[in-house]
Amino acid sequence: MALDKTKTYHLMEVCGTHTMAIAKSGIRNVLPAFIRLVSGPGCPVCVTPPEVIDAALRLTERPNVIIATYGDMIRVPGSVKGDNLARRSAMGAKVRIVYSAMDALEIAKAEPGSEVVFLGVGFETSAPGTATSVEEAKRQCIGNYSVFSMLKMLEPSIRALASDPEFNVQGFICPGHVAVILGEQGLKFFEELGLPAVIAGFDTDDIVNAVRMLMVQIAKGEARLENQYTDVVRPEGNPMARELMDKFLVPRKDIWRGLGEIEQSGYGLRPEYAAWDAEQKFDIHFGKPVIKTACRCGDVVKGKLDPMQCPLFGTVCVPEDPEGPCMVSAEGACAAAYKYRAF
Amino acid sequence: MCLAVPLRIKELDGTDAVVERDGVSRRVKVNFIREPKVGDYVMVHAGFAIEKVDSRQAEEDLEAFRELEQVLSTL
Numbered sequence: 001m002a003l004d005k006t007k008t009y010h011l012m013e014v015c016g017t018h019t020m021a022i023a024k025s026g027i028r029n030v031l032p033a034f035i036r037l038v039s040g041p042g043c044p045v046c047v048t049p050p051e052v053i054d055a056a057l058r059l060t061e062r063p064n065v066i067i068a069t070y071g072d073m074i075r076v077p078g079s080v081k082g083d084n085l086a087r088r089s090a091m092g093a094k095v096r097i098v099y100s101a102m103d104a105l106e107i108a109k110a111e112p113g114s115e116v117v118f119l120g121v122g123f124e125t126s127a128p129g130t131a132t133s134v135e136e137a138k139r140q141c142i143g144n145y146s147v148f149s150m151l152k153m154l155e156p157s158i159r160a161l162a163s164d165p166e167f168n169v170q171g172f173i174c175p176g177h178v179a180v181i182l183g184e185q186g187l188k189f190f191e192e193l194g195l196p197a198v199i200a201g202f203d204t205d206d207i208v209n210a211v212r213m214l215m216v217q218i219a220k221g222e223a224r225l226e227n228q229y230t231d232v233v234r235p236e237g238n239p240m241a242r243e244l245m246d247k248f249l250v251p252r253k254d255i256w257r258g259l260g261e262i263e264q265s266g267y268g269l270r271p272e273y274a275a276w277d278a279e280q281k282f283d284i285h286f287g288k289p290v291i292k293t294a295c296r297c298g299d300v301v302k303g304k305l306d307p308m309q310c311p312l313f314g315t316v317c318v319p320e321d322p323e324g325p326c327m328v329s330a331e332g333a334c335a336a337a338y339k340y341r342a343f
Numbered sequence: 344m345c346l347a348v349p350l351r352i353k354e355l356d357g358t359d360a361v362v363e364r365d366g367v368s369r370r371v372k373v374n375f376i377r378e379p380k381v382g383d384y385v386m387v388h389a390g391f392a393i394e395k396v397d398s399r400q401a402e403e404d405l406e407a408f409r410e411l412e413q414v415l416s417t418l
Contacts, residue, residue: 070389100390102372122389128375129391180386180394231400232386238394240375 003219005034010168011214012303014042014158015175016331017202023336025204027211035211038303039333041157041259042175044122045072046301046325046332048150049257051286054078056148057085059117059282060093066111068104069119071097072329075322079289101133101147108137108145117278121150124186125177127267128241131248134269134276148278149268152254154178155189156265160256161302162193169303171214172197173207176229181245183237184227194223201229248273255286257325258298297324300333307337314338349384349396349404362387364405 003009013019019039022028028037041047057078059065067085074085074095089095094114098104104118120130130147137145154175161167172195174187179199190197196217200210210228217224227233245267254266269277278284294312299305307313307326317323319335326332330339350362350371358374362385373379373392384402385392 100371102390125388125393128393129372129389132372132374132391177386177388177393231397232394234394238375240377241393244375 003034003215005032008034008036009170009215009218010036010038010303011171011173011211012038012040012169013173013175013200014040014154015173015178016043016046016329017177018173018175018200018207019043019333019336020331021202021204022207023340025207026340027204027207031211035215037173037211038169038306039300039336040161040169040172040303041256041301042123043301043326043329043331043333044126044150044152045070045076045329046297047152047157047256047258048073048076048121048325049255050077050079050289050291051255052150053084054289055284055286056117056119057083057088059148059278059284060085060088060095062115062282064114065282066094066096066107066114066116067119068096068098068107068116070099070121072331073119073121075328076325077322077328079291081293081323101130102136105133105136105142105145108142109140112144114144115281116145117282118145118147119150120147123152123154123175123178124181124245125175127151127249128181128238128244131244134248134273135244137276138273143275146276146278146281147269148284149249149266151249151267152256153251153265153267154182154187156262157256157259158190158193160259160262160265162195164302166304169195170218171195173210173214174199174225176201176206176233179227179229179233179237181238181241184225184233184235186237187225190225191223196223197225199225199227199229199233201231256301258301293323295324297326297334300326307334308341310334314341348387349400350387350392352379352381352383352385352392355379355381360385360392362392365408 108116198210249267274280296310326334354361384396
């Protein structure tokens with residue numbers, strides 16, 4: 001079996017850092033026309049749905065609440081364009097940008113009269129750190145800290161994508177740092193999908209090597225998981241990190257932008273740690289948002305639509321005034337395409 | 344969100360570490376790294392070391408950075 005070079009082979013990456021690295025390197029312009037690299041639901045901010053952002057925005061209306069968040073969340077709009085944490089902050093809400101969940105915990109220690117809510121966005125790479133902040137809050141008896149968990153899992157999102165009748169991907173570039181935690185063993189499910197998959201690092205040569213490995217497998221009709229990022233990714237992953245996740249987090253149904261509700265696809269806090277669970281503490285519920293925008297972010301995160309095919313791209317939707325999260329987060333496919341687009 | 348550069352553990356106090364690369368340092372947690380030691384290279388994500396990095400590879404990467412800086416300074 002050989003490649004049919006009159007066809008287009010779509011290789012999907014599912015990691016915001018890969019999205020950035022690919023856009024920045026210009027690999028797309030050099031690859032032969034029959035290979036197309038597409039971005040999947042790998043940018044954690046982009047897959048966070050508007051109803052969850054709305055709930056975070058409503059939290060800012062409570063007295064004494066400080067929202068602590070990674071920087072790329074602050075400009076993500078909820079269901080109303082222009083309403084985001086940055087705007088709420090300008091109007092007087094307390095919003096702090098942190099680099100780590102531990103920084104959010106430090107704010108809680110320094111300001112005992114406030115309630116600090118950490119927006120725990122991310123995939124398995126971020127989950128053990130988020131869990132650690134709860135462990136430390138309990139150990140140090142810090143009662144004014146809580147986590148609003150938006151943590152998501154890789155496998156259910158990939159399975160949901162692959163079950164879409166319009167799914168058109170022939171190979172996966174797997175997220176290197178999710179694999180650090182889950183190990184090769186945790187990504188074996190890619191083989192069940194009947195598609196080749198390569199765990200890849202983040203340098204240009206890593207990505208080019210991963211493309212080569214995928215194309216060789218496609219040509220041979222194979223569907224194996226290979227590891228290109230062996231410096232850091234072990235077969236067994238990081239079991240200590242997974243122990244922390246098991247102790248503090250529990251899989252639950254979650255809502256994804258573009259993919260909708262997926263069973264057992266996100267992590268909530270275990271009931272034993274309800275005292276540090278913002279959803280319990282503040283009785284958070286998610287409404288059904290009415291979205292009035294032509295933003296196609298939902299199709300972009302599924303790899304169905306190229307960012308530049310969106311009618312809003314680069315016109316009414318630009319990084320300075322984004323319509324949707326794919327243009328907000330530096331790791332979003334639209335922001336990466338905008339920043340590094342070829343003229 | 345990932346800082347995909349290996350950083351070297353400079354100081355260690357329980358599960359708190361100071362990591363550095365060429366004089367730039369920051370505090371990170373190393374609570375889910377098995378037997379961290381001063382001198383180990385770790386991959387850091389959002390304030391947490393997520394895995395040790397093969398030190399020879401890390402040295403090679405950093406050496407490449409140093410060579411680049413050295414060459415750039417002469418241009």
